[in-house]
Amino acid sequence: MSESEYLEAYDPRAFPAVAVTVDVVALTIIGGVLHVLLVERGEPPYAGRWALPGGFIRPGEDLDQAAARELAEETGMADRVHIEQLASYGAPDRDPRMRIVSVSYLAFAPDLPDPQAGSDAADAAWYGVDRLPKLAFDHEQILGHALERARSKLEYTPLATAFVGETFTISELRRVYEAVWGAPLHAPNFHRKILSVPGFVESTGETTESGGSRGGPRARLYRAGDARLLHPALLRPEREEEIR
Amino acid sequence: MSESEYLEAYDPRAFPAVAVTVDVVALTIIGGVLHVLLVERGEPPYAGRWALPGGFIRPGEDLDQAAARELAEETGMADRVHIEQLASYGAPDRDPRMRIVSVSYLAFAPDLPDPQAGSDAADAAWYGVDRLPKLAFDHEQILGHALERARSKLEYTPLATAFVGETFTISELRRVYEAVWGAPLHAPNFHRKILSVPGFVESTGETTESGGSRGGPRARLYRAGDARLLHPALLRPEREEEIR
DNA sequence: TTGAGATGATCTCAGTATGAGAATAACAAC
DNA sequence: GTTGTTATTCTCATACTGAGATCATCTCAA
Numbered sequence: 001m002s003e004s005e006y007l008e009a010y011d012p013r014a015f016p017a018v019a020v021t022v023d024v025v026a027l028t029i030i031g032g033v034l035h036v037l038l039v040e041r042g043e044p045p046y047a048g049r050w051a052l053p054g055g056f057i058r059p060g061e062d063l064d065q066a067a068a069r070e071l072a073e074e075t076g077m078a079d080r081v082h083i084e085q086l087a088s089y090g091a092p093d094r095d096p097r098m099r100i101v102s103v104s105y106l107a108f109a110p111d112l113p114d115p116q117a118g119s120d121a122a123d124a125a126w127y128g129v130d131r132l133p134k135l136a137f138d139h140e141q142i143l144g145h146a147l148e149r150a151r152s153k154l155e156y157t158p159l160a161t162a163f164v165g166e167t168f169t170i171s172e173l174r175r176v177y178e179a180v181w182g183a184p185l186h187a188p189n190f191h192r193k194i195l196s197v198p199g200f201v202e203s204t205g206e207t208t209e210s211g212g213s214r215g216g217p218r219a220r221l222y223r224a225g226d227a228r229l230l231h232p233a234l235l236r237p238e239r240e241e242e243i244r
Numbered sequence: 245m246s247e248s249e250y251l252e253a254y255d256p257r258a259f260p261a262v263a264v265t266v267d268v269v270a271l272t273i274i275g276g277v278l279h280v281l282l283v284e285r286g287e288p289p290y291a292g293r294w295a296l297p298g299g300f301i302r303p304g305e306d307l308d309q310a311a312a313r314e315l316a317e318e319t320g321m322a323d324r325v326h327i328e329q330l331a332s333y334g335a336p337d338r339d340p341r342m343r344i345v346s347v348s349y350l351a352f353a354p355d356l357p358d359p360q361a362g363s364d365a366a367d368a369a370w371y372g373v374d375r376l377p378k379l380a381f382d383h384e385q386i387l388g389h390a391l392e393r394a395r396s397k398l399e400y401t402p403l404a405t406a407f408v409g410e411t412f413t414i415s416e417l418r419r420v421y422e423a424v425w426g427a428p429l430h431a432p433n434f435h436r437k438i439l440s441v442p443g444f445v446e447s448t449g450e451t452t453e454s455g456g457s458r459g460g461p462r463a464r465l466y467r468a469g470d471a472r473l474l475h476p477a478l479l480r481p482e483r484e485e486e487i488r
Numbered sequence: 489t490t491g492a493g494a495t496g497a498t499c500t501c502a503g504t505a506t507g508a509g510a511a512t513a514a515c516a517a518c
Numbered sequence: 519g520t521t522g523t524t525a526t527t528c529t530c531a532t533a534c535t536g537a538g539a540t541c542a543t544c545t546c547a548a
Contacts, residue, residue: 018264018301020334020345057262059343063334088332088347090264090307099303101264101345103332171525189507191526196505210515216524217514232479232505415496433536435497440534454544460495461543476534 018099022067023054025146026107039121046136067105082162083107108162156233161224169219199227262343266311267298269390270351277372283365290380311349326406327351352406400477405468413463443471
């Protein structure tokens with residue numbers, strides 16, 4: 001039997017039926033606090049419960065495209081958003097309807113407008129990661145992994161620049177790290193470090209129009225550099241508990 | 245409509261039919277060279293072409309379980325094998341049969357016996373990563389991601405100990421790093437570094453029975469410590485090209 | 489038996505990176 | 519003006535890294 005004959009005779013229903021969804025962990029920083037986008041489910045299962053935005057992949061659509069579409073449906077923004085694949089979850093009973101494998105995505109964006117509830121969602125809102133409601137499905141586990149990944153990526157990639165505007169000050173960048181890592185950083189050392197990592201930021205030659213709202217001199221403005229990896233990396237303050 | 249009523253009325257066929265497979269990138273070190281396990285496909289599509297071992301997930305089986313099962317079918321070993329999820333691939337046309345989403349896994353093992361060809365494979369063999377045949381599907385892309393992940397994980401986790409036996413010498417550990425990173429390391433500095441990272445290795449108090457085959461004193465033996473993360477990390481020699 | 493070569497292990501030294509904090513200057517708000 | 523805040527630069531002690539010298543121990547072959 002040739003390859004083409006084989007494919008004609010092939011019966012797709014011979015394989016167990018599985019549905020594939022994408023779920024997006026969209027992060028932004030509001031008021032110095034890391035927030036995640038959640039939607040209130042309008043229909044069973046878990047009707048009324050908050051969950052990560054997501055949905056079934058469509059025929060002819062790649063996984064990345066599906067994730068970008070789901071995110072755009074909730075935020076209205078596809079621009080200036082960094083999105084990357086995270087992990088997949090396929091416990092047999094993770095969805096009461098049927099066998100569903102979920103591919104999770106992580107997205108980062110600068111200060112975003114209020115989210116729009118998508119078609120099958122009752123509501124959508126940004127939640128501070130320290131004030132989360134109980135989530136549907138295994139979404140708490142997914143979110144936990146996503147936060148750890150985000151914290152880790154900040155160490156060795158210039159990802160933090162995805163949370164700020166086109167141009168930014170070193171302090172703005174520092175506040176991103178502080179929000180995601182959840183700990184204050186030593187400002188002078190942070191400043192030295194950022195400027196010493198090749199390709200992380202480049203000076204625009206400009207400064208802010210005025211000092212900060214509570215005083216202080218005008219700050220120099222920078223834009224993202226061309227580095228894809230930070231070397232040497234910015235390491236998080238000690239986390240003894242995670243090592244063993 | 246209550247949740248239970250909803251679930252009874254639910255029609256799984258309302259969602260697009262997708263099949264989910266797991267593909268395993270199994271790595272080991274043979275003769276100081278990193279090798280990957282490949283199987284020769286016995287049936288279309290890509291009959292006769294080499295591919296990563298893998299297959300469809302079964303009903304009631306978690307993704308991790310499916311990956312471990314596929315690996316065991318080819319190697320006969322489930323013991324002493326580290327396995328972890330890597331990424332998922334779902335381009336609509338990546339398999340000519342139907343829409344297939346593949347969840348890839350990365351596995352590491354010490355020197356393994358010759359592989360067994362599984363049910364639907366014509367043959368199975370270890371290939372040095374520098375002498376690979378042309379692979380089926382998008383498996384070259386998957387393998388590329390897997391190798392990069394493996395190289396990266398060696399930096400900040402004690403993963404290298406999964407490639408050696410229960411007890412090992414510092415030199416054996418160094419040869420793992422050299423094989424995976426594909427570059428020679430400065431032996432004295434490596435030695436100093438391994439012993440200075442808390443929890444990476446612990447001494448057994450023993451030494452090898454004799455010196456190396458080409459001479460040299462007996463080496464001290466160590467076993468894996470209790471660290472889950474290496475701190476500070478072991479960094480790869482400069483890789484300027486990957487930074488920008 | 490002996491010498492050559494290989495290997496394990498330790499040490500030195502210079503260069504670089506980090507953590508902690510002092511010091512200086514520019515700004516907002518009162 | 520005065521006060522408090524913030525951006526930026528410096529200092530200094532400590533830690534980590536790359537490169538290489540040193541030395542003892544072992545295998546192998548002459």
